[in-house]
Amino acid sequence: MQLAQCETTSQFSAPVIREDYRDAMARLAAAVNIITTDGPSGRAGFTATAVCSVTDEPPTLLVCLNRSASAHPIVTANGQLCVNTLAGAQRDLSNLFGGKTPMAERFAAAQWSVGATGSPLLDGATVSFDCRISHSASVGTHDILYCEVLAVYRRDSSDALVYFGRNYHGLPGAV
Numbered sequence: 001m002q003l004a005q006c007e008t009t010s011q012f013s014a015p016v017i018r019e020d021y022r023d024a025m026a027r028l029a030a031a032v033n034i035i036t037t038d039g040p041s042g043r044a045g046f047t048a049t050a051v052c053s054v055t056d057e058p059p060t061l062l063v064c065l066n067r068s069a070s071a072h073p074i075v076t077a078n079g080q081l082c083v084n085t086l087a088g089a090q091r092d093l094s095n096l097f098g099g100k101t102p103m104a105e106r107f108a109a110a111q112w113s114v115g116a117t118g119s120p121l122l123d124g125a126t127v128s129f130d131c132r133i134s135h136s137a138s139v140g141t142h143d144i145l146y147c148e149v150l151a152v153y154r155r156d157s158s159d160a161l162v163y164f165g166r167n168y169h170g171l172p173g174a175v
């Protein structure tokens with residue numbers, strides 16, 4: 001029973017194994033983002049749901065990036081990135097940037113412009129946050145990248161893409 005598992009977990013009588021943690025995390029609805037970078041170390045991009053607002057003064061968000069991802073050395077060496085939040089019609093891009101596809105093929109599938117930092121801005125994203133990485137911390141397999149937001153680009157009329165229960169869902173309507 002799922003309820004019984006919850007009670008056991010709350011009593012700390014058994015460690016939470018990776019599979020149970022992932023199953024639980026799959027119950028959190030999340031925005032889907034394509035994180036891009038460009039600079040002296042090259043261009044790269046990957047899909048991320050682990051993105052969160054930290055503070056509005058200075059405007060700062062965080063991105064959790066697996067150190068084994070091919071984008072990791074490029075993002076961290078460039079020291080800048082853009083968080084492009086996907087619209088409902090962009091779910092194919094999420095799979096492309098979340099798989100093992102070569103970088104050139106990922107970027108060829110969409111239209112881009114250039115943001116303040118030089119990072120690629122995704123055409124049609126609901127919002128793009130152009131950032132410089134102010135500092136980072138390592139936890140387990142991931143680096144937490146704290147990113148100061150230098151510029152924002154909003155498209156208020158677009159709908160949203162939500163990842164929930166290991167599936168994509170469209171969230172309609174302008175805000």
Ligand SMILES: NC(=O)C1=CN([C@@H]2O[C@H](COP(=O)(O)OP(=O)(O)OC[C@H]3O[C@@H](n4cnc5c(N)ncnc54)[C@H](O)[C@@H]3O)[C@@H](O)[C@H]2O)C=CC1
Nearest residue numbers: 021022023025026048049050064065066098141142166167
């Ligand atoms: N934070 C991350 O690094 C995330 C990585 N992914 C990657 O995409 C694949 C497909 O994901 P799902 O279809 O959601 O199935 P899944 O069962 O592998 O993951 C379920 C949930 O667990 C969390 N998660 C998965 N892998 C994680 C990781 N290495 N570190 C921290 N949290 C993690 C995420 O919230 C994810 O939505 C995953 O296996 C993983 O490789 C997906 C979501 C978040």
Ligand SMILES: Cc1cc2nc3c(=O)[nH]c(=O)nc-3n(C[C@H](O)[C@H](O)[C@H](O)COP(=O)(O)O)c2cc1C
Nearest residue numbers: 046047048049050064065066069070097098099100
């Ligand atoms: C829906 C979804 C969400 C993801 N979220 C994250 C994330 O928040 N952080 C992360 O490091 N990887 C995340 N990933 C996995 C990366 O996108 C993936 O590791 C990367 O694109 C693969 O990189 P590589 O094949 O170039 O090494 C996610 C994948 C998907 C499909």
